[in-house]
Every structure is written in C-alpha cells, then in structure tokens.
Amino acid sequence: MGQPLNIGIVGCGAIVGQYLATIARLPQLRLVAVADLDLERARQAVKDHPDVAVTDVAQLMADPRIELVLNLTVPAVHAEIALLAVAAGKHVYGEKPLAATSADAQRVLEAAAAAGVRVGCAPDTVLGTGTQTARMAIDDGLIGAPIAATATMVTPGHERWHPNPDFYYAPGGGPLLDMGPYYISSLITMLGPVTSVIGAGSRTRAKRRIGSGPREGEEVPVTVDTHISGVLVHASGVLSTLVMSFDAVATRAANIEVHGEKGSLVVPDPNHFDGEVQLSRLGGPGWTPLPVSAGYQGAGRGVGLADFAATPPGREPRAGGQLAFHVLDVMESLLASAGSGRAVTVESTCERPRPVPLTDAATA
Structure with a gap:
C-alpha cells in the first residue's frame, strides 16, 4: 500500500x-x-x-x-x-x-x-481532460439525448516521418488498427459499447516509400486496406460514422463531433489528452468553449499505468483489457464487413469505463 x-x-x-x-x-x-x-x-x-x-x-x-x-x-x-x-x-x-x-x-x-x-x-488519452470533459457534458444532458457522432482521421501516411513504418502496412496495422483505437475508445467512453457495424475499405498503393531515417527511399509493401469507412451502431442506438485514412491528404472536419437533440459537441483530437471542447446548443449563440471539468490534468502517455495502479483489485482499470478487447472486436468486425459487404454483429461488449473526476495526473 x-x-x-x-x-x-x-x-x-x-x-x-x-x-x-x-x-x-x-x-x-x-x-x-x-x-x-x-x-x-x-x-x-x-x-x-x-x-x-x-x-x-x-x-x-x-x-x-x-x-x-x-x-x-x-x-x-x-x-x-x-x-x-x-x-x-x-x-x-x-x-x-x-x-x-x-x-x-x-x-x-x-x-x-x-x-x-x-x-x-492503451490508448489512455481518453482519460485526459478532452474526452472526459466531453463525456461529462453528455452525461449532464447539455446536448440532450445523443443521436449520432462522426470520427475522422486523415493523413497521407506515417511512412513520411516514421523511420521503420513496415508494421503500419502489415496485418495488425493500417489506419483502422493503428489510429482507430483512439477514436473508437473515445466514442465508447462517451456513448457506450457497440453492437453492430457496417464498413468498406480500399487501398491506393501497393508500396510506400520511407521518407526519413537511415532507410529513407526504401519501399515497404502494403498488405492491408489503407482507407476505411464505417458506421458503428451503439447499444444506446447512437450511430457513429468513422473515416480512417492513410491515403487522403487533409481534412477540415473535426476529429470527433457528437450530436444530440438539444445540441452538438466538438470533441478534441483523441490522440491527445487535452484540447478544447466546444458546445453549440439549439437556439444558442453558436459554438462556445466549455471549461475543463473532468479528466487527468497534465497527463501524458502512461497515465493509464497510474490509473491501473490505483484501481482496487477486482475492479477493471479504466484503460482495461475488456475495453481494449471490445475496441479490437469492433475494428475486426468493420474489416470483416468491408470484406463481405454485409453488416456484422459485434459479439463482445464491455462496461462503459468509469468517468475520471478532474484530477492532477501526479495524484492519480
């Protein structure tokens, strides 16, 4: 102790x-x-x-x-x-x-x-003030009953900066399995587990050229889809639309938006711990920032370890194996749907992780 x-x-x-x-x-x-x-x-x-x-x-x-x-x-x-x-x-x-x-x-x-x-x-980024403040806004009813969400990640590929990017384009990689955990973990944290999905996928290139480091100029093979789109049906009935791409150049879309009967939220990049949450309410003045109200402040990658250490025996850590398994199952189901052209039932589920009160990461 x-x-x-x-x-x-x-x-x-x-x-x-x-x-x-x-x-x-x-x-x-x-x-x-x-x-x-x-x-x-x-x-x-x-x-x-x-x-x-x-x-x-x-x-x-x-x-x-x-x-x-x-x-x-x-x-x-x-x-x-x-x-x-x-x-x-x-x-x-x-x-x-x-x-x-x-x-x-x-x-x-x-x-x-x-x-x-x-x-x-990982990811433990969802324990930071960005996703957690958005979750509190949803739980407090600021947008009314949630209806839908969008999650968008667009980049032309990690080979431009990563000196050994091979695994991004091999089984277990691709934009969905690499970046999807951040977005899907955030969606589940805010909106609960997923029951079914429908997806589609594509790839534009058979090889990628390394852009930095000692292997600069070397080509690596691409054996996975590099652009994935899909719809996640949450147990709550919320529909989340997902776009994960290593092919497209840029986007002006918010990383995540959540829409409800009475308002909408812009949620910060789930690849980061903090960031500004914005709210637009029906009949209101437009987009306004919300004060930081929940999550680990001053967090960095590894704060999930501190949360893990502080979790009593017999209780699932917030960044726990059950959530990670469900996220992986959702992603595999999306890929299976993309391959078959049919909706796929997600067999697993998980408890929605407990909210994180506003806490200094050093005292997690």
Missing part, C-alpha cells in the same frame, strides 16, 4: 520516450528494467536513467522486482509478449491494439484471468 508500481518495459521503439517521461514524473510508478531485441537501442533509451537495468526479455520476465510489464512491441507480437508476462505472474499493460487479432487477445485475457493478474491497454 502506497508503494510505487514496479515496471519493466519490453520494446524501446519510437513511443518509449513518451512513456519514460511520464513514468519519471509520476511518483506512483517506478521503472526497473527495459528490454529490446536491439540492446543498444534499449541502452540509448535509458541513457539518462542510470538506475534502470538493460536486459533481455527472458531476464526481465524473471526479475522478481517487476510487477507489471509494459509491452511496447510491434502489434504482431503484442500477444506473445503479454502471454510471457502473464506466465511469469506479472500484470501487463500494452500499446494498442491489445493483440493483432481478437483470437490472440482472448487468449491473453483468459490466461490473465487464470493467473490472477490484470490486463491494461
């Missing part, structure tokens, strides 16, 4: 720096060790953290000090590393998606339940 949660990180790629910064400033968390297939990359990641051990995966899993494994590997091995952590008796928290397939994700959840350990998963 009151002791920091001891963490070991597996995977020291591009995202690790953001997690390291958050762990370093949150007293609830303590980094013990890191591991990577490239030990030099792991050493460089923690070169400013002399007390953190650099080791291989097997040694990290065997380290009795480590209570939770933070899984920052590529999606294709998320399940493999998570299952190793569970087998070692450790909690596991991973980058999104929970696994490359819902079948693998189910194996992780079942193994964790049998071992008596818990599973958490």
Whole structure:
C-alpha cells in the first residue's frame, strides 16, 4: 500500500520516450528494467536513467522486482509478449491494439484471468481532460439525448516521418488498427459499447516509400486496406460514422463531433489528452468553449499505468483489457464487413469505463 508500481518495459521503439517521461514524473510508478531485441537501442533509451537495468526479455520476465510489464512491441507480437508476462505472474499493460487479432487477445485475457493478474491497454488519452470533459457534458444532458457522432482521421501516411513504418502496412496495422483505437475508445467512453457495424475499405498503393531515417527511399509493401469507412451502431442506438485514412491528404472536419437533440459537441483530437471542447446548443449563440471539468490534468502517455495502479483489485482499470478487447472486436468486425459487404454483429461488449473526476495526473 502506497508503494510505487514496479515496471519493466519490453520494446524501446519510437513511443518509449513518451512513456519514460511520464513514468519519471509520476511518483506512483517506478521503472526497473527495459528490454529490446536491439540492446543498444534499449541502452540509448535509458541513457539518462542510470538506475534502470538493460536486459533481455527472458531476464526481465524473471526479475522478481517487476510487477507489471509494459509491452511496447510491434502489434504482431503484442500477444506473445503479454502471454510471457502473464506466465511469469506479472500484470501487463500494452500499446494498442491489445493483440493483432481478437483470437490472440482472448487468449491473453483468459490466461490473465487464470493467473490472477490484470490486463491494461492503451490508448489512455481518453482519460485526459478532452474526452472526459466531453463525456461529462453528455452525461449532464447539455446536448440532450445523443443521436449520432462522426470520427475522422486523415493523413497521407506515417511512412513520411516514421523511420521503420513496415508494421503500419502489415496485418495488425493500417489506419483502422493503428489510429482507430483512439477514436473508437473515445466514442465508447462517451456513448457506450457497440453492437453492430457496417464498413468498406480500399487501398491506393501497393508500396510506400520511407521518407526519413537511415532507410529513407526504401519501399515497404502494403498488405492491408489503407482507407476505411464505417458506421458503428451503439447499444444506446447512437450511430457513429468513422473515416480512417492513410491515403487522403487533409481534412477540415473535426476529429470527433457528437450530436444530440438539444445540441452538438466538438470533441478534441483523441490522440491527445487535452484540447478544447466546444458546445453549440439549439437556439444558442453558436459554438462556445466549455471549461475543463473532468479528466487527468497534465497527463501524458502512461497515465493509464497510474490509473491501473490505483484501481482496487477486482475492479477493471479504466484503460482495461475488456475495453481494449471490445475496441479490437469492433475494428475486426468493420474489416470483416468491408470484406463481405454485409453488416456484422459485434459479439463482445464491455462496461462503459468509469468517468475520471478532474484530477492532477501526479495524484492519480
């Protein structure tokens, strides 16, 4: 009670720096060790953290000090590393998606339940003040009964800036599985679980050219759809329209809008923790900003770990495995619908995560 949660990180790629910064400033968390297939990359990641051990995966899993494994590997091995952590008796928290397939994700959840350990998963951005303030506005009835939502993510592709973008265009990647978790997690946080979907998909190019780093100019194959559109039917009856693209250039659409009988909300980018929520009410003066009223203030990637540590045993963390599994199931169902041209029932469900009161992230 009151002791920091001891963490070991597996995977020291591009995202690790953001997690390291958050762990370093949150007293609830303590980094013990890191591991990577490239030990030099792991050493460089923690070169400013002399007390953190650099080791291989097997040694990290065997380290009795480590209570939770933070899984920052590529999606294709998320399940493999998570299952190793569970087998070692450790909690596991991973980058999104929970696994490359819902079948693998189910194996992780079942193994964790049998071992008596818990599973958490990014994105934790939905715990920040942006999505949480919008959720409170909905719960407080500021837009009346919700009717519909839109979620739009458009970019010409991550290969322009990422030095090793291969996994974005391989199974487990694509705009939906890469960016969809932010948007769908936010929609579920605000509007509840999804019962069915209908989707369509396309791809414009068979190869992508890397635009930066030591592999600049190299081409990587594209084996997944790179533009996905769909409609999510929530259990509440709300209809959410989703566009996820690695093909289009730009958009002026809001990242997320939620529309109700009495008003509409503009919700900030769910890839960020904060941002301004705007409300337009029927008969009102137009779009006006709402004051920040809920969520972790000053949050960064990894605040979900602090929330995880503060969640009592037997209770699902807000950025928990059940939500992550449902999000993955929704995305797989969208892809299945895109392939078949038919609506698909989403077999899983989840509890709508508990709201986050306005809280300093350092005291999560």
